[in-house]
Amino acid sequence: MTIDPRSHTPVYVQVADLLRARIESGDLLAGSVLPSEARLTQEYGIGREAVRMGISVLRSEGLIRTVRGHGSYVRKALERRQVELPAGGSVIARMPTGPERHGMELDEGVPVLEVRDRKGDVKLLPADEVELTRPTST
Amino acid sequence: MTIDPRSHTPVYVQVADLLRARIESGDLLAGSVLPSEARLTQEYGIGREAVRMGISVLRSEGLIRTVRGHGSYVRKALERRQVELPAGGSVIARMPTGPERHGMELDEGVPVLEVRDRKGDVKLLPADEVELTRPTST
DNA sequence: GTACATTTGTGCGTATGTATG
C-alpha cells in the first residue's frame, strides 16, 4: 500500500492511515520510534507538510507522542487504574484546554474525565490512566 | 493582550490562548464566527501558518468547528443526555480513530466513551452528547 | 566542553482546489 497523490483522499490522511495500520498491525511496536519526517518524505515522495499533518493526526488520536529533536514514539497502552464512580455521581469526558493539558502533563490526544460526586464536587482525571467502574451491587 | 514574537511561547500557542480567552470570556459567543485567517494574520501581524495552527489547537480541544468556505464557529455546549453506567460495568474515554470519527460523524476534539457492561459487551458513545451517571441507591 | 549531525518546531511564500455567497 502506498500514497496516491491523485486520490480524492488527502495525502496526509493517507499517511495517517498507513502509519496507523503499521501500528495496529504490530509492525511498529509500542515504544518504538516512527521513521523521521525526512525519511517519510523521501519514502512516500511527498512534501514535509503532508507528513507532518499525517503525524499530527495520530498525535490527536493519542496513538503517538512526539519529542522535539528526537522523533515520534508509539504510545504505550497504559495500565489503567480502576476508579469507582461514586454513587449519585456522574462523569463527562472532554478534551483538556491547553493550560489544563500542561498543568496535568497530558500528552496530546488524551481526554480528561470530569467526575462529579453527589455533592457537586468535581475531580479531573487523565482519561488514559483511568477506567471508571461501577460495582455490581452493594 | 497581543502577540509577542520574541516570547519563548510559540506564536500559534499565543493565538490559541488569545482566542480561547475570547471564547471563555464571552467575547465570542457560542455559534458566532471567529475572525477569518486573513483578518487574524493582519491583526496580529503574523503568518498564516501560525493562525491556522492556533485555530487547529482550539479545534482539537473541541471548542470550535471549522467549515470550509465559511469560517470557524464557536461550538455550542450540547445538551448531554444522561446514560446510566450499568452495574458491574466500566468505562474508558479515548480519542476516536479517523475512521471511527468519520463513521460516528464526530467533530474534531470530541472523545468517545467505551462502555463495557458486566457481560463484556462494548458500546461506543460520543462524549460530547453524554453524561454517565450512577444512581444513588445501588 | 565543543562541535556536529539528526530531528522536530516554526514561519513564510506560493500555488491549486473547493465550497460558499
Place this chain on the structure above:
DNA sequence: TCATACATACGCACAAATGTA
C-alpha cells in the same frame, strides 16, 4: 461571474532540542 475563505501541498529557511563523537 466573481470575491471570499478554507483545505491541501509543495518549497525553502532558520531555530531549538537531542544525542554523539
